[in-house]
Amino acid sequence: MQKELTTIQKSILDFLIDQIKGKGIPPTLADVAKHFGYKNRATVQQHFQAIEKKGYIRKSPKLSRGIELTLEDKFFVPRPILGEVAAGNPLTIYPDAIDTIKLPTIAKMPQDSFLLKVKGDSLKDAYIFSGDIVIVNPNLEAKNGQIVVAILDDAAVVKRFYKKRSEIELVSENPEYNPIVIDKKYASFKVVGIVVGIYRSMEKKAG
Amino acid sequence: MQKELTTIQKSILDFLIDQIKGKGIPPTLADVAKHFGYKNRATVQQHFQAIEKKGYIRKSPKLSRGIELTLEDKFFVPRPILGEVAAGNPLTIYPDAIDTIKLPTIAKMPQDSFLLKVKGDSLKDAYIFSGDIVIVNPNLEAKNGQIVVAILDDAAVVKRFYKKRSEIELVSENPEYNPIVIDKKYASFKVVGIVVGIYRSMEKKAG
DNA sequence: TATGTTAACATACAAATGTATGGTAATTAT
DNA sequence: ATAATTACCATACATTTGTATGTTAACATA
Numbered sequence: 001m002q003k004e005l006t007t008i009q010k011s012i013l014d015f016l017i018d019q020i021k022g023k024g025i026p027p028t029l030a031d032v033a034k035h036f037g038y039k040n041r042a043t044v045q046q047h048f049q050a051i052e053k054k055g056y057i058r059k060s061p062k063l064s065r066g067i068e069l070t071l072e073d074k075f076f077v078p079r080p081i082l083g084e085v086a087a088g089n090p091l092t093i094y095p096d097a098i099d100t101i102k103l104p105t106i107a108k109m110p111q112d113s114f115l116l117k118v119k120g121d122s123l124k125d126a127y128i129f130s131g132d133i134v135i136v137n138p139n140l141e142a143k144n145g146q147i148v149v150a151i152l153d154d155a156a157v158v159k160r161f162y163k164k165r166s167e168i169e170l171v172s173e174n175p176e177y178n179p180i181v182i183d184k185k186y187a188s189f190k191v192v193g194i195v196v197g198i199y200r201s202m203e204k205k206a207g
Numbered sequence: 208m209q210k211e212l213t214t215i216q217k218s219i220l221d222f223l224i225d226q227i228k229g230k231g232i233p234p235t236l237a238d239v240a241k242h243f244g245y246k247n248r249a250t251v252q253q254h255f256q257a258i259e260k261k262g263y264i265r266k267s268p269k270l271s272r273g274i275e276l277t278l279e280d281k282f283f284v285p286r287p288i289l290g291e292v293a294a295g296n297p298l299t300i301y302p303d304a305i306d307t308i309k310l311p312t313i314a315k316m317p318q319d320s321f322l323l324k325v326k327g328d329s330l331k332d333a334y335i336f337s338g339d340i341v342i343v344n345p346n347l348e349a350k351n352g353q354i355v356v357a358i359l360d361d362a363a364v365v366k367r368f369y370k371k372r373s374e375i376e377l378v379s380e381n382p383e384y385n386p387i388v389i390d391k392k393y394a395s396f397k398v399v400g401i402v403v404g405i406y407r408s409m410e411k412k413a414g
Numbered sequence: 415t416a417t418g419t420t421a422a423c424a425t426a427c428a429a430a431t432g433t434a435t436g437g438t439a440a441t442t443a444t
Numbered sequence: 445a446t447a448a449t450t451a452c453c454a455t456a457c458a459t460t461t462g463t464a465t466g467t468t469a470a471c472a473t474a
Binding site: 006008009038039040042043046047050062063064 | 449450451452453454455459460461
């Protein structure tokens, strides 16, 4: 069993996870010091030593940014899920997480991306099932053919995006569904983000 | 359109991709120099400049390991697929790739992991479909309940792994299928690796 | 021929980086 | 009361790292 981290050590580890998973590159001592307002790298240095001693990270000596996470067999790391989504039903993105998934290390999320949990089988035409996690990047501009999460008058859809000359079409994976054409009758329309991937946990799943 | 890379520049870019995706951290100039047997970092430095000029990477000045990939909107990077797998049919892992997928940047693969493409719908009970990519890590020891890729007398299965006292059970997702119990009648049994995740491209798909 | 690109080398330097050592203060455990 | 842990600071130092500048050579192109 791993030893408990102190509050500060925990927040530093969280920052490490954030940087490594989000930015893709571990921070330097100076980076961490700057982020927490420390005047000295040695402070961070000592926190790292403490966190390493408790087994949460591994450091490669002398190596810049040589920090590795050792969480959960190195393959799972906690990530907040910000909401649930199902075609035709309201999408809710909470300020706080509704749940936490152990996202595998293989899923390095682009910064500012967030996770939505798919509820219900309404997306099964796109082979996305209840319980699947979609990774949504809000910083990308939607290109034709990409699957996006969009809001239509308080309803959320996950559909393929096509921009025509003067209108926008949201096309379902399933040919039985007619495309949704965005026009004046939708007071609020907004592309929340682009689905850059889906992940399905290989952990035991319900039913 | 991006300019063509020379052979050497390409191999350096490949090394960069390998390190960033596999090891999780971009290499330093010295790392690259050492790998290619260069006696000088300046050689790598100039290659980096050339590769950046052609638009394949972006460098953060003065920042150690400050190399970003800019491939395909920064979100897709080529990865070899080493074979195909379908329950009940032979698994083939070729020395060379049978195909290449544009794996999204979100999928940072643990080192030495490889990709297998699922062919056929025989895994649909586990909600895995034809065309899906499973990420297989050969370096993990199978724990009870994990989904593994295993070889049984030249046939390959993807099933949930359970180790009992003296035997091993491979359980299907679908309760209609009886568990496979590993005993003497299987001359060759080997766990190829553990499925740490699946990825489904959001690109246009056939059918 | 002249020019440009590619591909390697060497040297030099400032800044970034990790590390070592020691100090202070507060808190907690023995 | 003493010792240990935590949490910060300061200073110093050797390497690492990125960068700048030149040199040499091969090769292709205009």
